[in-house]
Each structure stands twice: as structure tokens, then as C-alpha cells.
Amino acid sequence: QKEVEQNSGPLSVPEGAIASLNCTYSDRGSQSFFWYRQYSGKSPELIMFIYSNGDKEDGRFTAQLNKASQYVSLLIRDSQPSDSATYLCAGGKAAGNKLTFGGGTRVLVKP
């Protein structure tokens, strides 16, 4: 079992709809979670981070963390074709920079 798991997709979403991405993790020592977006041929770009249980909103993005169930999710509201990319979920521990990444979910937003 991988430490961080994501559905590889592709997740096909009509323009303007909500894209819902999920991520589960196995290491209960993970304390911080990150969502990165990666366009084909480019490096990962930070979208959001979340440390506490509950929701965190930033513009069209909402991250949700449930430590008891060991899952993290990302909602993308009003999806745009420019949101078409691979979304990487990563978990980290306190006072360290080692991030464990999931395999990524490919999102396709269709006009």
C-alpha cells in the first residue's frame, strides 16, 4: 500500500462545474498536507496547504482534511479549461521537509 493514494483519473469535468479530488494517507504521523498542480512538462505549483481538520478556502479552491479518516480532498469550483492538469497530494511531518506524494489525479475540464 502506498503511503499517499490518489485516483489517477482522468477526472473529466464540464467547464463551470465542481471538480472533487480525493487523497488518502496511511501514516498517522503526517501533520501537514499540500496540494500541488502540475501542468504537463512543468514543475509542481503550490495551490494550497492544510494542517488542521476541517475546511480551508482560497478563491475557487477548498481543501478539506479529516485526520480521523485519514483523507484530504480538494474542491475546485467553477472549473476552467486552464485547471486541466495533474493534481498532486502530499503529506509532510512537522519540522521536516520530506514530502510523500501521491501519484496524482489528472483533471480534464471540457469547454
Added chain:
Amino acid sequence: KAGVTQTPRYLIKTRGQQVTLSCSPISGHRSVSWYQQTPGQGLQFLFEYFSETQRNKGNFPGRFSGRQFSNSRSEMNVSTLELGDSALYLCASSPIPGETQYFGPGTRLLVL
């Protein structure tokens, strides 16, 4: 603020050679981490440096090494290259360990 810079951006080597990749973190960031990304294995942690000290190392053979300089710039070295070392090598920086990391553009290495 300028982002993380990595040089070179592209590199072609042959098996058995060695390679050195360079990373300059965001100004003021003192923590640098390296990751390898391949289609098969995804993004994997290589090592982490802070204050010129390696704080953590991923599950990679000893052919992979790195160092950090007093100005926080970092280099990683891969000796005796193998075909499987072909990958995108990413450097990420953060102000201190545990804070949010920002990635550089990466160095794409092709081993023939």
C-alpha cells in the same frame, strides 16, 4: 522575489557518467530539498538540507549525493549513471524545514 532556479534545465548523459545539478533557493530560504520524478514511480524524496547539513534522506542508493553551501545553494550529484536515472529532478526550497516548499523548474536528465 525570484523563484527557485535550477541549472542546467536539460542534460543528456551516457551510462556510467556522473552528473551534477545545481539549485538556488528563493532569496531568504535556507532549506532545500531534492525530488526525483519519473512516470513509473512518481515524485520521490531524495534528500533535504538545512544549514549545510543533510537532515533527511530518501530511499535511494549511495550514488545519489548532495550538499549545501553557506549561501543555501545546493548541488546534487549522481555517479555511475544508469538508464533508470532518467527523470525530472526537482529542487524545492522553504524558509526553514517544515514550512511550505516551492519547486523550481527542474532539470530533465536523459541517460542513454
